[in-house]
Amino acid sequence: MARPPRKAASRRRKGDVAADEAVYGAIRRAMHMGRLSPGAKLQEPVLARVLKVSRERVRKALHRLVHEGWLTAVPNRGTFVPALSVEEMRNIYDVRSMLEEGIVRRLSREASSIVAQRLRAHITEERAATRSGDRGRLFALSGEFHILLAELCGNDELSKLLRGLLTRSTMHFSLAAPERLHNCAGPHEHGDIVAAILDGKGERASKLMLSHLRGLVALQSARPPAKAVSLEEAFRGISAAR
Amino acid sequence: MARPPRKAASRRRKGDVAADEAVYGAIRRAMHMGRLSPGAKLQEPVLARVLKVSRERVRKALHRLVHEGWLTAVPNRGTFVPALSVEEMRNIYDVRSMLEEGIVRRLSREASSIVAQRLRAHITEERAATRSGDRGRLFALSGEFHILLAELCGNDELSKLLRGLLTRSTMHFSLAAPERLHNCAGPHEHGDIVAAILDGKGERASKLMLSHLRGLVALQSARPPAKAVSLEEAFRGISAAR
DNA sequence: GCGTCAAGTAATGTGCACATTATGTCCGAC
DNA sequence: GTCGGACATAATGTGCACATTACTTGACGC
Numbered sequence: 285m286a287r288p289p290r291k292a293a294s295r296r297r298k299g300d301v302a303a304d305e306a307v308y309g310a311i312r313r314a315m316h317m318g319r320l321s322p323g324a325k326l327q328e329p330v331l332a333r334v335l336k337v338s339r340e341r342v343r344k345a346l347h348r349l350v351h352e353g354w355l356t357a358v359p360n361r362g363t364f365v366p367a368l369s370v371e372e373m374r375n376i377y378d379v380r381s382m383l384e385e386g387i388v389r390r391l392s393r394e395a396s397s398i399v400a401q402r403l404r405a406h407i408t409e410e411r412a413a414t415r416s417g418d419r420g421r422l423f424a425l426s427g428e429f430h431i432l433l434a435e436l437c438g439n440d441e442l443s444k445l446l447r448g449l450l451t452r453s454t455m456h457f458s459l460a461a462p463e464r465l466h467n468c469a470g471p472h473e474h475g476d477i478v479a480a481i482l483d484g485k486g487e488r489a490s491k492l493m494l495s496h497l498r499g500l501v502a503l504q505s506a507r508p509p510a511k512a513v514s515l516e517e518a519f520r521g522i523s524a525a526r
Numbered sequence: 527m528a529r530p531p532r533k534a535a536s537r538r539r540k541g542d543v544a545a546d547e548a549v550y551g552a553i554r555r556a557m558h559m560g561r562l563s564p565g566a567k568l569q570e571p572v573l574a575r576v577l578k579v580s581r582e583r584v585r586k587a588l589h590r591l592v593h594e595g596w597l598t599a600v601p602n603r604g605t606f607v608p609a610l611s612v613e614e615m616r617n618i619y620d621v622r623s624m625l626e627e628g629i630v631r632r633l634s635r636e637a638s639s640i641v642a643q644r645l646r647a648h649i650t651e652e653r654a655a656t657r658s659g660d661r662g663r664l665f666a667l668s669g670e671f672h673i674l675l676a677e678l679c680g681n682d683e684l685s686k687l688l689r690g691l692l693t694r695s696t697m698h699f700s701l702a703a704p705e706r707l708h709n710c711a712g713p714h715e716h717g718d719i720v721a722a723i724l725d726g727k728g729e730r731a732s733k734l735m736l737s738h739l740r741g742l743v744a745l746q747s748a749r750p751p752a753k754a755v756s757l758e759e760a761f762r763g764i765s766a767a768r
Numbered sequence: 769g770c771g772t773c774a775a776g777t778a779a780t781g782t783g784c785a786c787a788t789t790a791t792g793t794c795c796g797a798c
Numbered sequence: 799g800t801c802g803g804a805c806a807t808a809a810t811g812t813g814c815a816c817a818t819t820a821c822t823t824g825a826c827g828c
Contacts, residue, residue: 300811301601327779338813343780344589351593359543360780360819375683379625382684386624441617442624445687542781569809580783585810602789602810 306524307337307345315354315365316454319518322367326355330515335524353452373453377501380430380449383442384497385490387433388477392486399436403478406432410474427454429474453500473499548766549579549587557596557607558696561760564609568597572757577766595694615695619743622672622691625684626739627732629675630719634728641678645720648674652716669696671716695742715741 311331314320326346332339350357356366391399406429413422427450434446473496480489553573556562568588574581592599598608633641648671655664669692676688715738722731 329779340812340814347586347589348593351590362780362820372683375681378681379684379687382625382628383621386627439617439620441614441691442621445621449683571809582782582784604790604810 303337303341303524304344307335307341308348310335310519310522310524311345311349312354314518314522317522319513319522320365321513322365324365324515324518326363326365327515328363331519334516334519337524352448374501376449376453377497380446380453381494381497383446383449384430384433384493387437387442387446388481388489388493389486390437391433392481392484392489395481395484400482402432402436403481407475407478426474427451545579545583545766546586549573549577549583550590552577552761552764552766553587553591554596556760556764559764561755561764562607563755564607566607566757566760568605568607569757570605573761576758576761579766594690616743618691618695619739622688622695623736623739625688625691626672626675626735629679629684629688630723630731630735631728632679633675634723634726634731637723637726642724644674644678645723649717649720668716669693 311326320326328339328342328346331342331346335342346355346357346363349355350363354366355363357363406425410422410425410429413425430450431443431447434443437443473492477489477492477496480492553568562568570581570584570588573584573588577584588597588599588605591597592605596608597605599605648667652664652667652671655667672692673685673689676685679685715734719731719734719738722734
């Protein structure tokens with residue numbers, strides 16, 4: 285016979301796959317909002333108490349974040365927010381350059397009407413966000429532009445890879461300059477790239493994208509001195525309830 | 527006071543970070559040797575018994591492998607060897623093309639004498655392995671060639687990314703055609719690419735690499751019907767002891 | 769006064785027991 | 799004979815208790 289239940293069916297949900305995602309998202313949000321300074325230590329008991337979940341769930345989320353490159357783990361020491369050197373950052377943008385150069389080249393070669401429509405719609409949204417001064421929206425749109433380009437290639441591997449690189453890039457913007465309006469130099473640069481793509485000018489689009497990315501690297505030079513705050517403060521208003 | 531030890535210092539090693547790596551490597555080796563067919567289910571209790579480790583350690587290794595793309599996890603179902611579709615494979619090679627095209631272009635532009643030396647040494651090794659008929663060595667060298675190119679660029683992010691893509695590519699060679707001599711069409715193709723790089727012919731090197739990668743995709747067309755074996759047989763001779 | 773070392777404390781790491789879920793099997797009804 | 803459902807079994811998922819390690823505080827010796 286089957287083992288008799290002891291605690292008589294606790295009210296916990298069945299799948300609970302959403303709980304992992306919630307914890308993961310909460311930590312990710314805190315980083316994206318610039319609440320965690322580079323070098324900060326993410327203690328499991330504290331996070332478990334703040335997010336109202338078990339320590340094992342926090343551990344799992346931290347492991348995932350470490351594996352994705354968001355955090356750095358030191359054995360028997362803990363998990364930390366990485367303080368990326370300028371060289372690491374430059375490397376990320378180098379890889380992005382290679383991929384995104386290929387992306388705009390391909391899109392310039394074979395841009396369908398659907399692609400053109402989605403690109404133009406995105407630029408329109410960016411301009412609207414700029415006019416209305418919606419900082420958060422523009423920040424998100426600026427990043428999504430690069431994701432959109434990758435997705436329009438129809439290659440899932442490509443999208444996934446670039447998404448990882450981009451999140452790590454934009455994280456540094458959040459950490460370095462949360463007060464900045466947007467992570468990309470301006471919507472008009474995106475507009476120029478789109479125009480070149482839709483004109484079939486692959487070379488020009490490629491060059492514009494490369495200089496655009498170079499501009500982003502330059503923006504990262506000045507980094508504020510990163511004030512340290514407690515985890516309780518960092519996660520104020522952020523929960524795993526979602 | 528501190529909690530008194532109960533079992534009086536078991537003989538387990540201190541760090542035990544090597545144990546995780548050993549389990550991870552054992553599973554990875556089994557896949558690389560073509561012992562696990564696509565669709566095979568990796569059961570935690572079986573692996574724990576075969577590899578002589580705890581189930582939690584197996585779980586951790588499986589989670590890592592899933593996150594790296596080697597395995598696929600279905601909630602409450604288990605972990606499986608993915609049966610990659612031809613489209614997924616084509617996507618991987620597409621991304622590889624973008625990255626490796628940029629790599630050879632860069633190396634052609636700024637190839638130092640050290641780079642030249644290492645490239646020539648690698649080609650020499652490949653030729654020696656071909657002459658002596660050492661299948662395993664040649665197989666490994668063929669893959670490492672692409673890794674070497676990435677590493678010579680001096681970009682850690684690039685190396686790491688390409689390594690992930692390449693292992694997934696070569697895994698399919700192992701799964702699809704373990705009896706094949708090498709995963710690349712031949713060492714002479716690698717030699718031609720190196721020659722073009724060292725001559726500073728970026729365009730030619732780029733075109734050679736692209737056709738080389740296209741050739742690899744073509745090799746994958748014929749896939750044998752994947753006979754199913756038990757995990758005990760698959761891991762015969764493979765242990766976590768290393 | 770300063771460096772060194774030892775004990776306490778709180779973190780991380782891990783094995784275990786239990787709950788939950790899916791799968792396979794058998795029996796019965798139609 | 800086949801379809802449907804309930805039960806048994808074995809897997810996965812998770813919280814908990816404990817071991818181990820690192821850091822901190824304090825005292826002692828030089």
